[in-house]
Amino acid sequence: MARILYFPYQWLIFVPLLILSTIWCTLTIIIGSVIGNNKFWGYYPGVIWGRFVCMAALLRIKINRNKNLDKNQSYVFVANHQSAFDIFLIYGYLGHNFKWLMKQSLKKMPLVGFASDKAGHVFVDSTTRKGIVDTMRKTKETLKDGMSTVVFPEGHRSPDGKMAEFKKGAFQTALSLKLPIVPLTIDGAYKVLPIHSWIMNPVKITLTFHDPIETANLKSDDLPELIDKVYAVVGSALPKESR
Numbered sequence: 001m002a003r004i005l006y007f008p009y010q011w012l013i014f015v016p017l018l019i020l021s022t023i024w025c026t027l028t029i030i031i032g033s034v035i036g037n038n039k040f041w042g043y044y045p046g047v048i049w050g051r052f053v054c055m056a057a058l059l060r061i062k063i064n065r066n067k068n069l070d071k072n073q074s075y076v077f078v079a080n081h082q083s084a085f086d087i088f089l090i091y092g093y094l095g096h097n098f099k100w101l102m103k104q105s106l107k108k109m110p111l112v113g114f115a116s117d118k119a120g121h122v123f124v125d126s127t128t129r130k131g132i133v134d135t136m137r138k139t140k141e142t143l144k145d146g147m148s149t150v151v152f153p154e155g156h157r158s159p160d161g162k163m164a165e166f167k168k169g170a171f172q173t174a175l176s177l178k179l180p181i182v183p184l185t186i187d188g189a190y191k192v193l194p195i196h197s198w199i200m201n202p203v204k205i206t207l208t209f210h211d212p213i214e215t216a217n218l219k220s221d222d223l224p225e226l227i228d229k230v231y232a233v234v235g236s237a238l239p240k241e242s243r
Contacts, residue, residue, distance in 0.1 A: 003201065006058070010200050017056045025049035026115035033118040039147070042119030043097045050092025057085070058202040059192060063093050064237075066182075066209035071096065072146045075182045075212060076174040080163050080234050081152035082242075083189035085205065090150050090184075093207055098148040101139065101173070104131075122149070124169070140177055149173075150184075153227075161190035161242050166231050171223055180212040183230050185237035208237040 025045050032041025054061055069075070075096065079086065100121040107113040107123050117123070122139050125131030143149055151170035158164060174181045188205040210233050218226060235243040 006202055007199065009058075014056050014058075014200070018053055021049055021052050021056070023111070026111045029115045030118050033120070038118060038120040039097065042099070042121070046091040046119075050088040050090070052092075053088040054085070054092055054205075057192070057200065059085070060202075060204040061089070061093060062204060062206045064206065064208040065095070066211060068211050069096070069182065069209060073212075074143045074146055074177075074179055075148040076143075076170055076177075076179050077148060077150040077182045077184050078153055078166075078170050078230055078234070079150065079184035080158070080186055080238070081154045081156065082158050082161060082186050083193045083195070084157065085189045085192050086152070086157075086186050089186060089189065089205055089207055094150065096148045097146065098150050099142050101149050101151050101170070126169075136173075136176065139173060143177060143179060153230075157195045158190055159195055161194070163231070163235055163238070163243055166227050168223060168227060171227050171230070172220075174215045175218055175220065175223065175226075178216045180214050181226075181230055182212045183210040183233040184208065185210070185234050187238050187242065190242070206237075210234070210237070 028045040029041055032045065077094065077098065079090070099119070100116070102116060102121050102123050104123050104125050107117060120142060122135065122142055124135050126135070153166040153170045154164040155167050156164070171181070185208040186205065187208070188203055191201055191203045192205065193200050213226070213230065215226070
């Protein structure tokens with residue numbers, strides 16, 4: 001009965017609220033970042049937006065935080081990617097100021113791409129050597145003084161709720177900048193909105209923060225082992241059918 005009632009709620013109430021709140025968030029980020037600084041305005045409107053969207057969707061959010069994380073330390077947060085709702089979850093509940101490492105193609109999205117640029121998010125250009133060098137330079141300039149980043153190393157949302165292979169880009173960034181990696185596990189978001197569905201389910205999403213993994217003493221030869229380790233840690237907080 002609840003799922004039957006939720007369907008009209010999704011389209012008549014939630015979707016309009018999502019659209020309006022997204023417009024508010026992007027415009028606030030753009031205006032605030034132009035007249036102020038994007039360290040504040042590129043982050044806090046997103047926190048409000050992320051939490052509002054999760055509440056408007058009637059989701060139950062459970063956060064398993066980690067006392068070993070330092071607010072003043074820059075991290076590379078690495079998470080599995082189950083659903084579009086991962087974005088709202090991360091924005092609303094990460095609890096660390098961060099910039100996304102985003103696909104270059106997202107810069108063309110109306111309003112969102114412009115707001116992301118003004119917010120100081122890093123658009124990754126891997127098409128040319130110059131693009132790669134420029135991306136690494138901007139990433140290095142951005143990720144300091146407690147500013148972190150969040151990456152979905154699968155590169156796409158899960159098509160079936162299970163974890164896919166992790167690509168190496170996020171780990172190369174962490175090794176290059178000698179930043180600790182914090183594995184994050186997102187559980188439940190796939191059930192909220194599977195990738196090929198437009199029908200939502202108001203279920204519980206759990207975000208689990210794992211212990212940071214130091215990279216300061218690692219070399220490029222250690223990359224495969226590091227990826228395998230982070231993959232295992234992320235999967236450890238998922239039910240068996242989602243690993």
